[in-house]
Amino acid sequence: MPELTEQQLTDQVDLLTRGAEALYTESELRHRLAWAAREGRPLRVKLGMDPTSPDIHVGHVVQLRQIRKFQDLGHKAVLIIGDYTARIGDPSGVNKTRPVLSGEQIDANAATYVAQLSRVLDPSPEKLEVRRNSEWLSQMSFEQVIRLCSQMTVARMMERDTFELRFKDGVPIGVHEFLYPFMQGYDSVCIHADVELGGSDQTFNNLVGRTLQENAGQKPQIVMIFPLMVGLDGVQKMSKSKGNYIGITDEPNDMFGKVMSIPDALMGNYFELGTELSRAEIAALVDPAQTHPRKAKAELARLIVSQYHGPASGAAALAEFDRVFSQGNVPTDMPEIPIPAGAIPLVDLITLGQFADSRGEARRLIQQNAVSLDDVKISDIAATVTPATGQILRVGKRRFGKIVVQ
RNA sequence: GGGAGUGUGCCCGAGCGGACAAAGGGAACAGACUGUAAAUCUGUCGGCAUUAGCCUACGGAGGUUCGAAUCCUCCCGCUCCCA
Numbered sequence: 001m002p003e004l005t006e007q008q009l010t011d012q013v014d015l016l017t018r019g020a021e022a023l024y025t026e027s028e029l030r031h032r033l034a035w036a037a038r039e040g041r042p043l044r045v046k047l048g049m050d051p052t053s054p055d056i057h058v059g060h061v062v063q064l065r066q067i068r069k070f071q072d073l074g075h076k077a078v079l080i081i082g083d084y085t086a087r088i089g090d091p092s093g094v095n096k097t098r099p100v101l102s103g104e105q106i107d108a109n110a111a112t113y114v115a116q117l118s119r120v121l122d123p124s125p126e127k128l129e130v131r132r133n134s135e136w137l138s139q140m141s142f143e144q145v146i147r148l149c150s151q152m153t154v155a156r157m158m159e160r161d162t163f164e165l166r167f168k169d170g171v172p173i174g175v176h177e178f179l180y181p182f183m184q185g186y187d188s189v190c191i192h193a194d195v196e197l198g199g200s201d202q203t204f205n206n207l208v209g210r211t212l213q214e215n216a217g218q219k220p221q222i223v224m225i226f227p228l229m230v231g232l233d234g235v236q237k238m239s240k241s242k243g244n245y246i247g248i249t250d251e252p253n254d255m256f257g258k259v260m261s262i263p264d265a266l267m268g269n270y271f272e273l274g275t276e277l278s279r280a281e282i283a284a285l286v287d288p289a290q291t292h293p294r295k296a297k298a299e300l301a302r303l304i305v306s307q308y309h310g311p312a313s314g315a316a317a318l319a320e321f322d323r324v325f326s327q328g329n330v331p332t333d334m335p336e337i338p339i340p341a342g343a344i345p346l347v348d349l350i351t352l353g354q355f356a357d358s359r360g361e362a363r364r365l366i367q368q369n370a371v372s373l374d375d376v377k378i379s380d381i382a383a384t385v386t387p388a389t390g391q392i393l394r395v396g397k398r399r400f401g402k403i404v405v406q
Numbered sequence: 407g408g409g410a411g412u413g414u415g416c417c418c419g420a421g422c423g424g425a426c427a428a429a430g431g432g433a434a435c436a437g438a439c440u441g442u443a444a445a446u447c448u449g450u451c452g453g454c455a456u457u458a459g460c461c462u463a464c465g466g467a468g469g470u471u472c473g474a475a476u477c478c479u480c481c482c483g484c485u486c487c488c489a
Contacts, residue, residue: 263444294441325442368436
């Protein structure tokens with residue numbers, strides 16, 4: 001890497017920090033970039049992932065996209081699978097002690113991570129390093145842990161509002177949860193992170209990394225904080241545990257439908273964080289005077305689907321959506337329901353198709369006028385039908401199944 | 407170690423001997439209305455049963471009672487105060 005001119009440095013800083021909510025600190029980033037270029041040494045950009053559930057959602061992508069920019073400038077992403085950290089459970093979430101994952105599970109999850117991340121990041125070995133924090137954390141002696149803990153005070157810990165709030169509300173806080181920021185920060189020390197990106201809920205943890213690195217005689221990592229994406233419900237942050245997310249491996253039609261179901265007020269946020277459109281383009285789209293909201297949202301959905309599945313899939317999902325929901329046609333693809341030949345009570349047909357967990361629920365659905373077979377509504381809970389292969393069972397607005405007689 | 411509380415359905419939370427499958431809210435599902443929006447309105451929301459009804463369930467195990475989520479005993483978990 002050749003030395004950078006002042007202008008190039010400014011451009012890079014600008015590019016890399018676009019969309020960041022906070023930056024600690026800009027001048028450090030500038031100097032670190034210049035130093036990397038001078039020494040011909042790529043920066044190490046840290047990215048931590050919780051291995052307990054393997055879905056990466058579009059909220060993560062806000063940061064991933066920035067990391068990709070680092071990669072494209074010649075730097076290296078370091079993915080840390082927090083297999084050891086996962087034993088504690090993130091204090092920012094609900095208070096639950098998580099199960100210890102087996103080595104195989106972690107391997108499997110790690111593999112899917114890399115596969116999923118490849119949709120955004122450059123997965124080539126010189127650009128992406130994958131580590132587990134059990135590598136170093138499981139080797140630590142108790143004495144080392146004590147020394148680590150001595151670098152922070154209880155008052156400092158209690159600054160985290162997740163702790164403060166829980167304490168005030170009488171929600172239990174395990175002492176071990178205080179170790180969480182240490183583990184995360186110590187990861188930065190062990191991998192010699194130059195930069196760490198995180199969501200705004202990770203600010204504290206990321207800054208602890210700076211403290212620990214400094215105490216260990218390293219240059220503290222530059223911390224870039226990105227806004228969190230709001231979940232589909234329009235209220236809570238997008239997260240795996242809340243189930244209000246769009247996974248980057250979701251099927252195109254699912255993904256499209258999920259985007260369409262968000263409240264209008266959320267479109268701006270999604271355009272900004274979920275797409276690469278410019279501010280001006282977004283402004284035109286979210287202004288109801290210029291663009292009909294429904295059209296704007298469809299465009300948003302198309303863009304998001306295209307990002308992960310390609311433009312053709314984006315267009316196809318749009319067309320399918322119109323077909324099924326605007327025109328009321330049946331979808332092109334739907335799950336098959338294998339059934340035995342002969343007459344069958346309708347309630348059993350519904351449970352076979354897994355549209356209801358119990359026969360009682362199936363009965364209720366029928367009573368609520370939600371069930372139809374080949375477009376014919378059936379509202380008699382005692383109905384018995386003799387379906388043929390190819391007939392279509394529909395439950396509610398969006399659940400369809402094609403009958404296959406065995 | 408001493409004391410005071412508390413544990414309810416997916417979540418929050420009321421109930422404190424019968425009228426309790428358990429108020430209310432949230433989530434979810436269905437219907438209406440729509441732009442499959444959101445908001446709103448209506449309904450459903452443990453299981454089996456066509457109804458009657460039966461079974462399972464209020465931290466766990468026993469007990470008192472015709473009858474217990476509600477009272478008693480022990481155990482377990484959690485919170486707070488004092489040490």
